[in-house]
Amino acid sequence: MPRRHRGWIIAGIAAALLVLLVAIGARLAEDPLRRYAEGLANEALPDYRITIGELDLHPLTLAAELRDVVVRLQAHPEPPLADVPEVRADARLLPLFTGKLGADVYLERPALSATKQQVDALLGGGAPKQTAVWQDQVRDLAPFRLALFVHDGEVTYEGPPVEEPVRVHGLIVTAENLTNRPGEDERYPAKLQVRANTLEQAQVSIDGGADPLAKPTPAVEADVQLSGLDVRPALKAIGQADAPVKAGTVEAEAHVEYGPARQAVTVRRIAIQAPKIDYAAHPESGKIRKDVRETAVEAEAWQDRITALFPITIKEASVQDGEVIYRPRVDGDALRIHDLDVTASNIHNRPSESPEFPSDIRAVGRLEKSARITLEGRADFFAQPLPGVDAQVQVEDLRLAGLRDVAEPFNVQLRQGRLDLSGRVTYTHAKAKLLLDRFLLEDAKIDYVHRPGTKAEEAARAGQVAEQAKKAQRDPTVQIRVGHGQVLNSEMGFVNKAASPDYRVYMAEMHAEMDNFDTRPEQGTGAVKVTGKFMGSGPTVVMGTFRPEKPAPDFDLKVKIVKTKVTALNDVLRAYGNVDTHGGVFAFFSELSVRDNRIDGYVKPLLRDVEVYDPEKDKDKALTHKMYQAVVGGVLGLLENRPRDEVATKTDVSGELEDPQASTWQIIGNLVQNAFFKAILPGFAQGAVG
Numbered sequence: 001m002p003r004r005h006r007g008w009i010i011a012g013i014a015a016a017l018l019v020l021l022v023a024i025g026a027r028l029a030e031d032p033l034r035r036y037a038e039g040l041a042n043e044a045l046p047d048y049r050i051t052i053g054e055l056d057l058h059p060l061t062l063a064a065e066l067r068d069v070v071v072r073l074q075a076h077p078e079p080p081l082a083d084v085p086e087v088r089a090d091a092r093l094l095p096l097f098t099g100k101l102g103a104d105v106y107l108e109r110p111a112l113s114a115t116k117q118q119v120d121a122l123l124g125g126g127a128p129k130q131t132a133v134w135q136d137q138v139r140d141l142a143p144f145r146l147a148l149f150v151h152d153g154e155v156t157y158e159g160p161p162v163e164e165p166v167r168v169h170g171l172i173v174t175a176e177n178l179t180n181r182p183g184e185d186e187r188y189p190a191k192l193q194v195r196a197n198t199l200e201q202a203q204v205s206i207d208g209g210a211d212p213l214a215k216p217t218p219a220v221e222a223d224v225q226l227s228g229l230d231v232r233p234a235l236k237a238i239g240q241a242d243a244p245v246k247a248g249t250v251e252a253e254a255h256v257e258y259g260p261a262r263q264a265v266t267v268r269r270i271a272i273q274a275p276k277i278d279y280a281a282h283p284e285s286g287k288i289r290k291d292v293r294e295t296a297v298e299a300e301a302w303q304d305r306i307t308a309l310f311p312i313t314i315k316e317a318s319v320q321d322g323e324v325i326y327r328p329r330v331d332g333d334a335l336r337i338h339d340l341d342v343t344a345s346n347i348h349n350r351p352s353e354s355p356e357f358p359s360d361i362r363a364v365g366r367l368e369k370s371a372r373i374t375l376e377g378r379a380d381f382f383a384q385p386l387p388g389v390d391a392q393v394q395v396e397d398l399r400l401a402g403l404r405d406v407a408e409p410f411n412v413q414l415r416q417g418r419l420d421l422s423g424r425v426t427y428t429h430a431k432a433k434l435l436l437d438r439f440l441l442e443d444a445k446i447d448y449v450h451r452p453g454t455k456a457e458e459a460a461r462a463g464q465v466a467e468q469a470k471k472a473q474r475d476p477t478v479q480i481r482v483g484h485g486q487v488l489n490s491e492m493g494f495v496n497k498a499a500s501p502d503y504r505v506y507m508a509e510m511h512a513e514m515d516n517f518d519t520r521p522e523q524g525t526g527a528v529k530v531t532g533k534f535m536g537s538g539p540t541v542v543m544g545t546f547r548p549e550k551p552a553p554d555f556d557l558k559v560k561i562v563k564t565k566v567t568a569l570n571d572v573l574r575a576y577g578n579v580d581t582h583g584g585v586f587a588f589f590s591e592l593s594v595r596d597n598r599i600d601g602y603v604k605p606l607l608r609d610v611e612v613y614d615p616e617k618d619k620d621k622a623l624t625h626k627m628y629q630a631v632v633g634g635v636l637g638l639l640e641n642r643p644r645d646e647v648a649t650k651t652d653v654s655g656e657l658e659d660p661q662a663s664t665w666q667i668i669g670n671l672v673q674n675a676f677f678k679a680i681l682p683g684f685a686q687g688a689v690g
Helices: 003-044 116-122 129-139 231-237 292-298 302-307 400-410 452-474 566-577 623-639 664-689
Strands: 048-058 063-073 082-091 101-108 111-115 144-158 166-179 190-198 202-211 219-230 245-258 263-280 312-327 335-348 359-367 371-380 388-399 412-427 432-450 478-496 503-518 526-534 538-546 555-565 583-595 598-611 646-648
Touching (some): 219 231, 231 245, 335 400, 388 400, 400 412, 412 478, 538 583, 566 583
Parallel strands (some): 101 144, 432 478
Antiparallel strands (some): 063 082, 082 101, 166 190, 245 263, 312 335, 359 371, 371 388, 388 412, 538 555, 555 583, 598 646
16 A cells, blocks of 8 residues: 555544544533533523533534523522523634634524513512623623524513413524624614514514613614504403403504613504404493593593603504494494594604694594594694594484484483584693584484483483583683584474373474574674474474673573464373363463573463363263363363453563573573473463462
8 A cells, every 4th residue: 555545544543533532522521511601600690590401512513502401580480581492502713713702502492481570670670789780790701792593482471461471482583793892883783683473373573783781671773563463362461351342453563772871662653453342331321420521630640651651653553444332231232333444643652842732633434334424633642631632523424313222321312313513623631622513413303201210310410411511601611612503304302201191292393593602702692593393283483592601691582382282282281280181272472581690581371272171072081080170171261362262371580590600501491491380381270279
């Protein structure tokens, strides 16, 4: 064999022996090195307990593998902060020549866990003092520059504010340029990319930079994307499974910066797809509550919790194809708003020098099957005590029958009708305005129903409404105005089921015109004209002029009712006078003027050809009842103004106002009540009490 060949063979054998010796030496050194690495790590991080199950060295490839690496927090060891089945480190040769350690580190299937106690300890809320300076200890190590790759990781958090553990799975992380010697110009030296799934099907991606050794906590600046977040598991996770939000998917794009010098979140876009809110009213929803602004002041200011965070800006927020269901009664029909689209922009959790309402808002939706609702204007979503709004509102073709169950708790029956309106709503903590440019109520049938079972509740509600009306009248920050309103071909009535027999008083074929009605004195004179048929038969005209209240009510009112069939009032007469009529007509005339806390005017009912007792029709009635009606009829006969067969009872209503603080509508209500009980009924039944 040539000498040269023998040399190569000897060199090969020597190299093989060297490799074998290195492998044997590495194998023999693995366990001591494992213990040494474990001890070194625990010494460097005394607030943690780190264990390494196995260590495999690959000296020829400058690689090492660690298995079953577990990291625990000494103060709260369970659950482990990290449990990593496999860690592989591939050293880079070139950095070694510059005195630095360079390596690519791979973590396979790591499981990271934390509880509220552990998070507080990591952030310095109860952990030993050394925990707050672990970053310095890492910086004091030998210089290194690493790349970290995480595959199929899992993160679990348990504790407040969530009630069920929140898990992030399918975690993939790429972090390059992890170093304990960053350059002075490297604000976020590490390049970071994260992909993960959470809350069932939600996908999260993060792309940006990080400084893992920033104090007191790691810093990050990155773009964040969220897609496919189902609100149901999210609400369940935070203990709100019973919340009225029943469906919806969230998508978002944001830029996040969180570090020692700056914390801010800019949400470029957040969209909620097909949300569904199903809300059931409280059993006492028919009760009038306190002024909404007063109630909100008593509630916890949720805005404070949000504004206390770092600055948050939402450039664009939207709701698409939303649905809101309101159930006023468990056993009744639901009120449904659907096809709801909302867009809002320029939302901030910090006060700014921008206008009073910094955010734009637009909402379009449908109420039930026909009505279209539009709101467009500006808002202040974080105003206190409630969000503020200044927006134009338009309602088209609102069918009142769909609001039947909403109105029922307030003793209002909506049988039919349609409503159109447009105007402006302004609300802040300092002012509240409802300025209706126009409204049209058409083909409506509406009754207020007084029931014996709700008598006390109605009285309390009426008192509260009156008190709120007084406040609105006196409060310069509250304004309600109707520019022009119309009521066409409608019927409105009052049903008294507390009387025996029960009765209904109503106006049919009602037409009304309202102009320039305003609660503010400086807005000029308002006018109203109402025509219709009282009790379905009596042509009626009501005209009113309402002057600014400075400060007391100031108005004129004229009422004319003619040719009303008296028989239509029989149930009313039986209830209050035990009177039964079978013929005749009724008329009513009134002129009233209220000014300077004084009323001047009269009410005058007129009866013609009234037949109270009809022996042929009443032959089957009890004898005593027939005698009573005959007496009433006889008295009416004595009062007749022959030959016109008329009875008139005129009542003067002039004098000082009983309640100088009463509002215009309180006074009108009292006048109507007094006219009925002190003038109209006596005209029928005064003989029964004489």
